[in-house]
Amino acid sequence: xxxxxxxxxxxxxxxxxxxxxxxxxxxxxxxxxxxxxxxxxxxxxxxxxxxxxxxxxxxxxxxxxxxxxxxxxxxxxxxxxxxxxxxxxxxxxxxxxxxxxxxxxxxxxxxxxxxxxxxxxxxxxxxxxxxxxxxxxxxxxxxxxxxxxxxxxxxxxxxxxxxxxxxxxxxxxxxxxxxxxxxxxxxxxxxxxxxxxxxxxxxxxxxxxxxxxxxxxxxxxxxxxxxxxxxxxxxxxxxxxxxxxxxxxxxxxxxxxxxxxxxxxxxxxxxxxxxxxxxxxxxxxxxxxxxxxxxxxxxxxxxxxxxxxxxxxxxxxxxxxxxxxxxxxxxxxxxxxxxxxxxxxxxxxxxxxxxxxxxxxxxxxxxxxxxxxxxxxxxxxxxxxxxxxxxxxxxxxxxxxxxxxxxxxxxxxxxxxxxxxxxxxxxxxxxxxxxxxxxxxxxxxxxxxxxxxxxxxxxxxxxxxxxxxxxxxxxxxxxxxxxxxxxxxxxxxxx
Amino acid sequence: xxxxxxxxxxxxxxxxxxxxxxxxxxxxxxxxxxxxxxxxxxxxxxxxxxxxxxxxxxxxxxxxxxxxxxxxxxxxxxxxxxxxxxxxxxxxxxxxxxxxxxxxxxxxxxxxxxxxxxxxxxxxxxxxxxxxxxxxxxxxxxxxxxxxxxxxxxxxxxxxxxxxxxxxxxxxxxxxxxxxxxxxxxxxxxxxxxxxxxxxxxxxxxxxxxxxxxxxxxxxxxxxxxxxxxxxxxxxxxxxxxxxxxxxxxxxxxxxxxxxxxxxxxxxxxxxxxxxxxxxxxxxxxxxxxxxxxxxxxxxxxxxxxxxxxxxxxxxxxxxxxxxxxxxxxxxxxxxxxx
Numbered sequence: 001x002x003x004x005x006x007x008x009x010x011x012x013x014x015x016x017x018x019x020x021x022x023x024x025x026x027x028x029x030x031x032x033x034x035x036x037x038x039x040x041x042x043x044x045x046x047x048x049x050x051x052x053x054x055x056x057x058x059x060x061x062x063x064x065x066x067x068x069x070x071x072x073x074x075x076x077x078x079x080x081x082x083x084x085x086x087x088x089x090x091x092x093x094x095x096x097x098x099x100x101x102x103x104x105x106x107x108x109x110x111x112x113x114x115x116x117x118x119x120x121x122x123x124x125x126x127x128x129x130x131x132x133x134x135x136x137x138x139x140x141x142x143x144x145x146x147x148x149x150x151x152x153x154x155x156x157x158x159x160x161x162x163x164x165x166x167x168x169x170x171x172x173x174x175x176x177x178x179x180x181x182x183x184x185x186x187x188x189x190x191x192x193x194x195x196x197x198x199x200x201x202x203x204x205x206x207x208x209x210x211x212x213x214x215x216x217x218x219x220x221x222x223x224x225x226x227x228x229x230x231x232x233x234x235x236x237x238x239x240x241x242x243x244x245x246x247x248x249x250x251x252x253x254x255x256x257x258x259x260x261x262x263x264x265x266x267x268x269x270x271x272x273x274x275x276x277x278x279x280x281x282x283x284x285x286x287x288x289x290x291x292x293x294x295x296x297x298x299x300x301x302x303x304x305x306x307x308x309x310x311x312x313x314x315x316x317x318x319x320x321x322x323x324x325x326x327x328x329x330x331x332x333x334x335x336x337x338x339x340x341x342x343x344x345x346x347x348x349x350x351x352x353x354x355x356x357x358x359x360x361x362x363x364x365x366x367x368x369x370x371x372x373x374x375x376x377x378x379x380x381x382x383x384x385x386x387x388x389x390x391x392x393x394x395x396x397x398x399x400x401x402x403x404x405x406x407x408x409x410x411x412x413x414x415x416x417x418x419x420x421x422x423x424x425x426x427x428x429x430x431x432x433x434x435x436x437x438x439x440x441x442x443x444x445x446x447x448x449x450x451x452x453x454x455x456x457x458x459x460x461x462x463x464x465x466x467x468x469x470x471x472x473x474x475x476x477x478x479x480x481x482x483x484x485x486x487x488x489x490x491x492x493x494x495x
Numbered sequence: 496x497x498x499x500x501x502x503x504x505x506x507x508x509x510x511x512x513x514x515x516x517x518x519x520x521x522x523x524x525x526x527x528x529x530x531x532x533x534x535x536x537x538x539x540x541x542x543x544x545x546x547x548x549x550x551x552x553x554x555x556x557x558x559x560x561x562x563x564x565x566x567x568x569x570x571x572x573x574x575x576x577x578x579x580x581x582x583x584x585x586x587x588x589x590x591x592x593x594x595x596x597x598x599x600x601x602x603x604x605x606x607x608x609x610x611x612x613x614x615x616x617x618x619x620x621x622x623x624x625x626x627x628x629x630x631x632x633x634x635x636x637x638x639x640x641x642x643x644x645x646x647x648x649x650x651x652x653x654x655x656x657x658x659x660x661x662x663x664x665x666x667x668x669x670x671x672x673x674x675x676x677x678x679x680x681x682x683x684x685x686x687x688x689x690x691x692x693x694x695x696x697x698x699x700x701x702x703x704x705x706x707x708x709x710x711x712x713x714x715x716x717x718x719x720x721x722x723x724x725x726x727x728x729x730x731x732x733x734x735x736x737x738x739x740x741x742x743x744x745x746x747x748x749x750x751x752x753x754x755x756x757x758x759x760x761x762x763x764x765x766x767x768x769x770x771x772x773x774x775x776x777x778x779x780x781x782x783x784x785x786x787x788x789x790x791x792x793x794x795x796x797x798x799x800x801x802x803x804x805x806x807x808x809x810x811x812x813x814x815x816x817x818x819x820x821x822x823x824x825x826x827x828x829x830x831x832x833x834x
Binding site for chain 1: 512517527539546579585586662663719750751754756761817
């Protein structure tokens with residue numbers, strides 16, 4: 001692997017672009033591009049906002065993490081809450097009762113599905129309704145459905161999302177920033193009436209998926225297994241947002257855009273009462289599956305504006321000391337590495353590692369790219385919605401919901417979960433009954449990391465290399481598609 | 496009637512974006528319909544607008560040149576003054592300039608300035624702990640006036656910053672504030688002592704709390720998932736918190752206390768540092784230190800001990816359970832609540 005992408009060939013007028021503020025991502029984002037030969041030759045991703053949550057958490061009572069950590073992020077709030085609760089439960093040695101586990105899954109699944117919808121309809125698709133695409137055969141339909149904040153599909157999805165979030169109103173009190181998820185389970189027991197009400201909400205959401213997003217029964221979506229199946233759906237499938245996306249992706253060759261290292265990580269999503277996860281934990285690299293050991297994770301500060309640039313930092317002994325005067329660092333984001341290497345995380349990683357046949361086929365053919373990242377997200381919506389119905393039917397209103405326990409004066413534990421955007425981990429260290437260390441690695445910290453100790457670019461930085469740029473473009477559309485295909489959450493990234 | 500829609504520019508800085516995410520949950524009507532029908536036009540919003548990069552900075556330039564009227568500047572997230580007063584903990588992408596400088600300059604052009612959420616109002620969670628980013632609100636640092644714009648700031652309309660505090664904000668606190676502004680129906684007298692709109696801040700979270708009967712008898716929850724009152728042991732500040740969460744409700748039928756956990760008074764300046772663990776009630780001689788708003792201490796102590804003594808068996812037992820174990824008795828059936 002080369003440490004640095006090669007500079008533009010001599011004789012070519014190299015161009016440099018600084019692109020931002022990037023909107024329709026969560027938070028603020030800047031990308032520096034070096035352009036040569038009509039394409040991106042090198043990219044540098046800057047996460048421009050630093051708030052210092054790890055420092056805010058240090059010194060507090062450990063359970064205060066349940067209040068503070070969700071407020072890292074307004075879009076992955078329940079996932080942050082879950083990671084904190086898992087780390088605390090690990091430190092307390094708590095086992096969550098079956099109901100508590102299923103209720104937590106229902107809450108994290110609600111947020112993850114809603115985030116996928118927000119990404120597709122509000123953040124990603126509106127770029128295809130831009131005037132630059134007028135003249136493409138699909139443009140008028142894309143504009144009618146996906147014009148930012150106005151399109152018919154955008155509005156339908158907003159309404160469906162709002163109703164889906166009634167699950168978190170009932171179970172979580174509100175969204176975002178609920179305190180329902182505790183180390184021992186949940187604070188809100190559900191009775192028989194709650195269960196049927198929640199089933200009604202999930203049922204109505206399934207109706208939205210079947211009439212608007214997919215235009216077909218969920219079973220038909222769940223049955224998609226091969227690239228040929230997907231191709232058939234594009235050519236002759238039911239009229240829907242999904243099919244329109246496939247048509248656009250084919251016309252613009254989105255499967256050829258935005259390939260990174262094809263190394264993937266999933267913490268495993270939705271722990272099941274009898275062990276394991278609904279979506280398996282593990283890694284996939286060089287065409288092989290492997291198990292994941294969080295002890296192999298370190299963070300590099302080499303190009304972060306952080307003290308400690310000369311060595312890798314294991315999260316349990318990690319530090320967050322910002323250096324505002326540092327000129328070499330170009331981002332507040334640290335660079336997480338697994339066994340020293342950058343990894344991509346997200347729905348495509350989750351479904352690939354879990355063995356979804358269609359996602360496997362797409363990644364084997366063309367790697368993770370703009371098409372396969374978006375397809376994986378949409379397929380996952382269908383799978384997760386189906387699982388939610390099952391969890392609701394398996395609740396036992398007569399059983400317990402929350403276990404009790406004590407926090408020892410000294411402990412350390414890691415909480416690993418999956419946010420919509422991928423692997424989220426909280427590394428907690430308690431000493432003398434207070435938080436002595438709290439390191440957070442969020443999905444977009446992985447995906448949008450800066451270069452590491454070896455000068456190796458992060459996954460997005462790699463994925464942008466080769467993106468076509470027209471001479472007149474100042475915010476290249478190809479760059480916007482690639483970047484948004486990761487569904488970045490910038491407030492989580494640095495925290 | 497206004498002769499043109501109310502123009503709104505929305506900027507985000509040192510926050511989590513959760514107030515926007517909450518706003519997208521507006522219903523009856525949904526957000527796009529509400530904005531259209533109320534005559535509110537978003538000039539730019541980070542989550543909703545098409546424009547990116549230079550298209551956005553060109554808009555800022557037009558506003559600053561006076562070519563684009565700015566009726567309302569909404570700011571979400573706290574303003575970061577660090578490190579060392581440079582504001583460089585958030586340089587607005589693509590501009591090379593600290594966001595706090597953009598906000599100061601644009602606020603001077605705005606008819607009204609609205610702080611969306613407790614971070615933008617008072618500093619909020621980002622200002623917690625040692626506050627290494629030197630985070631503050633637009634016109635406050637915690638309970639003290641000051642902040643990014645200074646205590647004396649007045650927008651072009653003459654109002655101070657309107658603090659729609661909450662972590663996060665309820666969607667309708669924001670939409671109703673904007674609708675009142677579009678209707679020219681929000682005056683200085685409509686803001687409370689912390690500059691919060693009184694339409695929601697003149698209520699207490701305690702109002703409409705379904706745990707009221709437990710509160711009346713001081714029948715208290717002892718652990719997470721118990722049904723009892725959360726004030727005595729679990730850190731609940733609902734009797735002191737200014738907001739209408741239990742009468743307005745969130746995401747359908749929710750509120751914090753309905754979700755089974757304490758109100759942490761997130762609409763108040765300084766909520767991020769309560770001086771004790773959030774989910775534990777600090778006590779002196781066994782009595783909670785924080786009294787219900789406007790309640791004399793002697794009366795609270797007297798009434799609490801009387802109420803505890805008078806607690807019905809039903810209320811006492813249900814308070815420490817995660818479901819109703821003793822239902823209220825039904826008159827005329829001969830069944831009592833003695834279970």
